[in-house]
Structures are given as structure tokens and as C-alpha cells.
Amino acid sequence: MAARDIIHMNELDHTRFKSWGFSQDFCVTCGLCSSSCPATGIDGFDPRKLIRMLSLGLENEVVASRWPWICTLCAKCENVCPMEIDIADAVRRVRSLRDRDKVPGIIHKGLEAALETGNNLRLPKDDYVFILEDVAEEIAEEPGYEGFTVPIDKKGANILTTIHNKLVNTHTEDLKHWWRIFHAAKEDWTVPSENWEGTNWAYFTGDDEAMKIMTGRIVDHMHKLEVKTLMWPE
Amino acid sequence: MANKVLVIGSGVAGLSAACELAALDIDVEIVEQSDFPGGHAIQYTCKATDTCVKCGACMVEEKLDRVVNHPKIKVMTGTRVQDVSKSDDFSLKLVKKPLFIDPEKCTNCGVCFEKCPEKGAVVKGFSRNHSPFYAISEDKCLYLKDRSCTICQEACPEKAIDLNVPEEAKSTRADAVILATGFTPFNPVSKPYGYGEFRNVVTNLELERMLRTDGRVLKPSTGTEAENIAFIQCVGSRDAKLNHLWCSKVCCGSALRMAGLVKARQPGTQLTFFYMDVQTFGRDFDVFYAKVRKDVRLIRAIPGDIYPVAGDRLQVTFLDNVSSETMQEEFDLVVLSVGMTPCRGLQETAETLQVQLAETGFAEKDGQGTPASEKGVFLAGAVTGPMSIPESIASAGNTAFEVVKYLGV
Ligand SMILES: Cc1cc2nc3c(=O)[nH]c(=O)nc-3n(C[C@H](O)[C@H](O)[C@H](O)COP(=O)(O)OP(=O)(O)OC[C@H]3O[C@@H](n4cnc5c(N)ncnc54)[C@H](O)[C@@H]3O)c2cc1C
Ligand code: SF4
Ligand code: SF4
Numbered sequence: 001m002a003a004r005d006i007i008h009m010n011e012l013d014h015t016r017f018k019s020w021g022f023s024q025d026f027c028v029t030c031g032l033c034s035s036s037c038p039a040t041g042i043d044g045f046d047p048r049k050l051i052r053m054l055s056l057g058l059e060n061e062v063v064a065s066r067w068p069w070i071c072t073l074c075a076k077c078e079n080v081c082p083m084e085i086d087i088a089d090a091v092r093r094v095r096s097l098r099d100r101d102k103v104p105g106i107i108h109k110g111l112e113a114a115l116e117t118g119n120n121l122r123l124p125k126d127d128y129v130f131i132l133e134d135v136a137e138e139i140a141e142e143p144g145y146e147g148f149t150v151p152i153d154k155k156g157a158n159i160l161t162t163i164h165n166k167l168v169n170t171h172t173e174d175l176k177h178w179w180r181i182f183h184a185a186k187e188d189w190t191v192p193s194e195n196w197e198g199t200n201w202a203y204f205t206g207d208d209e210a211m212k213i214m215t216g217r218i219v220d221h222m223h224k225l226e227v228k229t230l231m232w233p234e
Numbered sequence: 235m236a237n238k239v240l241v242i243g244s245g246v247a248g249l250s251a252a253c254e255l256a257a258l259d260i261d262v263e264i265v266e267q268s269d270f271p272g273g274h275a276i277q278y279t280c281k282a283t284d285t286c287v288k289c290g291a292c293m294v295e296e297k298l299d300r301v302v303n304h305p306k307i308k309v310m311t312g313t314r315v316q317d318v319s320k321s322d323d324f325s326l327k328l329v330k331k332p333l334f335i336d337p338e339k340c341t342n343c344g345v346c347f348e349k350c351p352e353k354g355a356v357v358k359g360f361s362r363n364h365s366p367f368y369a370i371s372e373d374k375c376l377y378l379k380d381r382s383c384t385i386c387q388e389a390c391p392e393k394a395i396d397l398n399v400p401e402e403a404k405s406t407r408a409d410a411v412i413l414a415t416g417f418t419p420f421n422p423v424s425k426p427y428g429y430g431e432f433r434n435v436v437t438n439l440e441l442e443r444m445l446r447t448d449g450r451v452l453k454p455s456t457g458t459e460a461e462n463i464a465f466i467q468c469v470g471s472r473d474a475k476l477n478h479l480w481c482s483k484v485c486c487g488s489a490l491r492m493a494g495l496v497k498a499r500q501p502g503t504q505l506t507f508f509y510m511d512v513q514t515f516g517r518d519f520d521v522f523y524a525k526v527r528k529d530v531r532l533i534r535a536i537p538g539d540i541y542p543v544a545g546d547r548l549q550v551t552f553l554d555n556v557s558s559e560t561m562q563e564e565f566d567l568v569v570l571s572v573g574m575t576p577c578r579g580l581q582e583t584a585e586t587l588q589v590q591l592a593e594t595g596f597a598e599k600d601g602q603g604t605p606a607s608e609k610g611v612f613l614a615g616a617v618t619g620p621m622s623i624p625e626s627i628a629s630a631g632n633t634a635f636e637v638v639k640y641l642g643v
Contacts, residue, residue, distance in 0.1 A: 028472055030510040031535030034553035034560070041559030048535075048553070080426065080538060082473035 007058065016057030022090040024054040026083040033077035033087055045070040047077050047087055054090060059097070068094040069104050073204065095206030103205045110165075111201040111210060118195035118217070120165040125194060131168045132191065135175050139183075148183055153225065154190035160227040161191055162198030162218060164234050178233070189231075192221045198234035236261055237641050240326060240408035242315055242583070245273020247615020247626040247633075248414035249297040254634035256306035258643060263406060264301070264309045265328060269369035270359045271309050272298050273416050274439070275623050277360050279446040281491040283498040288518035289491050290623030297627075298363045312369075313404070318586050324408045324610065331372065332399040339394035340366040346386035346395060352376050356386060360446060370397070410610045410637050413589060413597065414630070417574040417616040420470025420478070427466065427540050427570055434548055435540065438465075438485060438571045441492055451496050451503070453566055455546040459500055460567035464550055465489045466537060467509040471573030471620075480594060482573035482620040486513045489571045490526045497529040505530040506565070508537050508552060516622060540568060574620040587611045594619065612637055 017024065033047040034040050040047065045067045053062045062068070068091045075088040100108065110120035119128070129152065136150040151157065159182075167175045182189050195217040202210035222230060237260045241248045244266035252262040264271065276298060278291040301307050310330060317327040335346070347368050350356040355374040359367045376383035377397045387395045419439050422429040429435045433455040436444075444451060451460045467489065471482040486509065493505045507530050514523065537552035538560075547564045554561045576595035584591050589606045592598040596619045599605070606612070614633040615626040 026474065028510055030468065030472075031553050031555075032538060035535055035551060036538030037560070040553060041557070044558045046553065046558045049558075082468075082475055084474045 007061070013057035013059075014055065016059055017054050020054070020090065020093060022054075022086040022093070023083060024051050024085055024090055027051045027055060027085055028083055030082060032080045032082065033085075036076050036080045037071075038074065038076065039070050039072055042070050043067070047071070047091075050094075051085060051087060051090065054094070062094055063097045068092075092203070092206045095204070096208065098206075100205075100207070107201045107204050110199075111205055111207070114197050114199075114201065115210060115213060119163075119197040120199060120201065121169060123165075123168060128168055128196070129193060131172065132175075135172050136179070139176055139179060145180070145183060148179070150179070151190045152193050154188075156226050157190035158188040158227070159190070159229045159231050160218075160222055160225060161189060161231040162234060163191060163196045164198045190225060190227065192225075195221070198232060200234070237643060238263065238408050239410045239412060239637060239641075240265065240315075240324065240406065241412045241414055243273065243414035243416055243615070243617070244271035244301075244309060244311075245414060245416040245615055245626070246275045246294045246297060246623050247416065247617070247630045248273070248412065249294070249301050250627045250630035251412050251414060251614050251634045251637075252307050253297055253300050253304070254631055255637065256304050258638060259306065260638075260641070260643065262307045263408065264307065265313045265315055266309060266311045267314045269311055269357065270361075270364045271301070271311060272361060272364075274419070275626075277439070277446060278442045278488075279449075279495070281445075281495045283494055285521075287491050287494065287522040288516070289488070293623055293627060295361060295363070298361055302363045302365075310404075315583070315586065316403075318411070320609065324411055326406050326408065326411075328404040328406060330402040330404055332401055334370040334395055334397055334399055335366045335368060336394045336396070337366050339392045340368070341392055341394075342367040343391065344368065345389050345391060346370075349385050349389040351383065351385060358447075360443075366394075370395075409641055410612065411587060412612045412614050412633060412637065413583065413587060413617055414614040415577045415580060415583060415617050417576065417620065418578045420476075420572040420575050422469050422570050422572050425469055425570070426538070427469070427568065428542070428548075429570060432540070432542050432548060432568075434460075434546060434566060435568045435570065438489055438492070438569055441569050442488070445492060445495065450499060451567065453546065459503075461502060462504045462565045463493075463496065463506070463567045463569060464537075464548075464565040465493065465505070465507045465569045465571060467507070467571045468536065469570040469572045470575065472510065478573060478575065478594075480573075480620060481513055483513060483515045484620065484622045485571040485573060487516065487519060487622075489569065490530065491522060492569075493530045494522055494526045506563075507532050509534060510536060516624065574616060577617055580617065589613065592619075607636060607640065610640060612640075 031048050037047050039045050043066055050067050071091045073088045077087045113122045114120045132150045139145045140148040200214045239255050239262050241252050241264045244264045255262050275294040280291050281287050281289040312331040313328050315326055316329050319325050347356045355371050357369050357371055387397050427435055434453050453460045496503050535553040537550045539551045541549045543549045547566050548568050549562055549564050551560055551562050590598045597613050597617045599613055599618055612633045614630040
């Protein structure tokens, strides 16, 4: 933690995070969160201390600290906390206080790419469509899947599904499982050709505005393609 | 007519109130639903090592001794109040569950306990003032379940056992009623500590009973002495999820006193105490705290997961404050310090007696509206909230004083 050694009592402001509805002030410092957390100890990360920092109003220290970014947001702590403190949500809120250009590299870059290009990889539309069609052709060669194609932007389909960027990058094999199931179930489905990113890294960077944009795009697809059901595996 | 007070519950509070009133020549009847008088605290062991640690266990024994030998006090075990009506005085309908063992004939030889094939069907008392010292559990007895066994009845050399005794309805009158039904220990099955699943996870109450009956700490899985014991505090107390916002007040002291006793009797034992903050209620806490801190490793964090590992041991994961890392350590016994919760069935009893309950579920002494005491119903002990034995005795003393005022004696 990049905290100073000495913090003077008169620098504490217990009211600083008062408006945050995560009950952080109810912490009884039992330590159940820290005992249960899978990330406790990484760079000294200690969820109990982090929650105490919020209660004490140590804004600069907690925002500058690496701890909120070590947390995996798995919420195991929340699950055991006897005081019902929304620890993971509080951590996410702390993340939102960082200058955006100080958000750790990979999630920051991925999100920026997604906002600008519709996916975390900056993958051009042609390349994306090429990959999908290539995978569909491989499936069509399997017995029982003759004539299989990928229905892109199909208006009026029953299910819309999004794509995790790794499925058109390093894990194309994993696309096939879903698609085979759709085929076997005779499902009427579709994928979008643009803004197809299923992950929403704005969740991890604590950026609510960006999260809204990413989610809004999926909703737009559903309206435009007149699809009622969303399958969002991410 | 002579004044008569009915006390519901024979814990240390009920017993103390009865002693105070009887000393003023007032007749007292105590109604106790379980088979043995004395409540929870009669199950506790004296925790003195080379000096008295002021745990209070002996005070209960002493009160019980006075009660059973007092001509003005009558104790009815296995009995519940079914109905109450009030005009000038109270008329109460009682139900007494069958007393299968005749106290007149029983000599406390223990043959029934030895011969019974079903675990828990014949239960033992805790005090020499429990007579008969044995009782037959209605839930466990095979005869009562399906008439398949009469071994104890045949084995009893005194012919004291009759498994066909019926339930008995009784009625009585009283000028005032004291509600002293105490508390119910928190049931920790919902907590992630494997209670009820891992045999070597026990509650503090079970450890108290073990220390009282066996004198030593044994692992339930093997019956051999435990060598490495963890105490986990605040289980079911100070917990907003359970709506239990209270500190149970007695469990820190009780666990540390038990730890001190174990160290004195089984010096090789390693003891670890996981806590939030040590609650030092009572004036006598520092009598033993300084010493116990040398004998017990104190860790200021409540553990997370417990898993069973080889050799019936339990692997506990907890935050180590010093390194700020999680540690995993094996223990052979984990003791959960379960908190005190409102007495089971209190809502019903409170309705019958028109006593108000607080938001916590404990009975409220000074609630809104007319206090029950103006109508002759009084409260004593842990029925009003967590308290220790000395506090329960003090509370019963105050209550007895109020009752005397009410009766105008
Ligand atoms: C694990 C543990 C350890 C403790 N150790 C200590 C210690 O070392 N020192 C200390 O000072 N305190 C200790 N305490 C606290 C102590 O147990 C209480 O202070 C004391 O038992 C309270 O007495 P009571 O009479 O109010 O209630 P109880 O002891 O609960 O007695 C109530 C009685 O009422 C009966 N009853 C309930 N409902 C009815 C009904 N409807 N009709 C008839 N009878 C009924 C019950 O069967 C019971 O016999 C400990 C508590 C726990 C849980
Ligand atoms: S589990 Fe909850 S109450 Fe306990 S220390 Fe963590 S945040 Fe505080
Ligand atoms: S007495 Fe100690 S163990 Fe019991 S609830 Fe209070 S703090 Fe927790």
C-alpha cells in the first residue's frame, strides 16, 4: 500500500463516505472477510483494513492503494460478513474514484477499445465475420451438421447471443459447443456483426457510464433485430 | 390465604427468585419444562485452577441445593403452563409430562442408563440434587416410539420404571407469576463451520458439559484427549444477517475460563482463541485474564473455512494479523462459542402472560403500555437478554423485591 506511515487523527473524516450505501460503517472488525478472501495477503491485501479505511474516510490512501485492484470482486467476503456489508460493491466504488488513465493497463485498454470499436480486441468487422464463418464451416464438416451456417444479424430470431472476445481470438473451439447445442435444439438464433462484445470490463474498472454504454448496445441489438431473448454467457 | 408465587423456569434466575421469596415465608411453586432443575448453568463445571476464577457455576449448585430442601418451595419438573386466567389471582392450567421413573422408588443406581440400547434415550442429570438422577427422553425412547423395547423397565431392580404412565393435567393458583425461562443457545448449523457434520466441531455448551461429566476435553470422534483446540467466538452473536445485534456477554469469559481450566488439567494442550474483541463484562475479569493470556494464543480474527483433513483433524483458514496473510492450521477440536438467543417458545408464553417482547425477541421489562408487572407478571434473568450467572441472580433479587411490593407483604 502506498500509504504514509503516520496519519494524523485530524486528517480523518468519518463522514467522507457517509453517502455510500454499502454499510461500511457497521464493520465490527471481526475479520471473517479477510479470513475467507482468496486474495488476502497478496501485496498485504486485507479486506477488513480496506473497509476500515473507508469508515475512517481515508480517501487518498484507499484510492492510491493497489488493494482495490487486487480484489477479484468474487464477493466471498460479502457472503460471510455478519454485518451485511457490501464489500465487493464498495471496492468497485473505490475503483471508480481513480483517474481513468491510472486504471490498471489491461482492463483500461480493453475497455477503451470496446467503447471505440465495439470489442476489446479492436477486431475489424470483416475479420470477425471471417472468423465466425470459418468456424461455422468447420462445424459443417462434422457428421450431422451438414449445411450448418452462422446466422449473423438475423432479424426476428428467437435468441440473441453475445461473444466473449477470447472466443474469436485464442479460444475459437469454444464457440463450437454453443453452436452445436443450438443446432441440436433446432434453435433460431443470431449473433450481432458489430458491437458484439459480451464482456463488460467497465464492471471491473468501476465505470458506470461505460457499463451503461456497453449494456445499452446489447439492448439496441435486441430492439433492432426484434429479438426477445438474450443469451449472455459472459 | 397465604401468598403464593409461581415461577416459570428453574434456571439460576428462577431458583434465586424462589429463594428470596421463600425466605420471606411466601409459598413458591417452580414449573420447569425439562427433566432437571437448574437451567443451563447447572451443566457448567467449576473452572477454578489454583484459584477461584469467579465463573459462578457453584452459585447455581448452591441455589439448587437450597431450593430442593426448602419446605416453602415446590419444584415441578417436566411441566409447562398451558393456560392462564386472571381475576384477583392467577388460575393456571399445567401439563406434566409422564414421569416414567418414580422418584420415591428410584435409588439412582443407574442400571437403566447402562442397559438402555438407544443412545440418548435415558439421560443423566448434572447435580447430586437431581433426583432421580436419570430420566427417559420422550423423543428417543424406543418404547415410546414403537413399543419395541422395555429393557429398562424390566432391568430396574427397584421396579421404579413404568413406561405407561400418562401425561397429567394439573391446575394451580398464584398471586403473582415470575417468567424466568432464560435463553436458548444459538444453533450453529447454518454457519460455515461444519457443526453437525464434522464430529470434532462442538459448541461451548457441549464443552461445558464434557468438562463437568468427564473432567477432561475429549475428541468426540475417538474419545481420546484433544491436544490442539480452537475456540471461535461470537458464533450467532453480533450478527446483522441473523438479526442478532447483541453481544452475548458471557461467552468470551466462559471460553477463556474453560481454556484456562483445560491448560491446568491437560498442560500439553495448545489453545487458540479467535475473537473480534474480548468482552470483559463483570468486575472479576482481570482475575484470570492476565494469566490466561500466557496460556492461550489470542488471534484477533474470526476464521473462514473449516475442512476435515486426515486423522479426524480440522483445517482452519484464518487471517494472521501479523503477516496480513491467511494461514491454514490443523486443530483436533473446534469449539464454537455460540451466543444466547431468545428462549424457544417465548412468544407463546409471552402471549399467554401478556408480556411484551422487544425487537430482539427477548422479553421487555419496560415496554410500551402497562408493564406486565402491574398485572402481577414479572421477569427475571436471561429471558430479558444475555446476562451472566451473577447478573441473573441480581436480576432475580430485584424481581423478588418488586413482587414483594406488589403483594404488599
Ligand atoms: C456456553 C455458555 C457458557 C456460560 N458460562 C457462564 C459462566 O461461566 N459464568 C456465568 O456467569 N454465566 C455463564 N453463562 C450464562 C448463564 O448460562 C446464564 O446467565 C444463566 O443460565 C441464566 O439463567 P436463567 O435462569 O435466566 O436461564 P436458563 O439457565 O436458561 O434457565 C431457564 C430455565 O427455564 C426453563 N424453561 C424455558 N422455557 C420454559 C417454559 N415455557 N416452561 C417451563 N420452563 C421453561 C428451561 O428449561 C431452563 O431450565 C454461560 C452461557 C452459555 C451459553
Ligand atoms: S466481515 Fe464484515 S464486519 Fe467483519 S471485518 Fe469484514 S467487513 Fe467488517
Ligand atoms: S461475549 Fe465475546 S464471544 Fe460472546 S458475543 Fe460478546 S464478544 Fe462475542
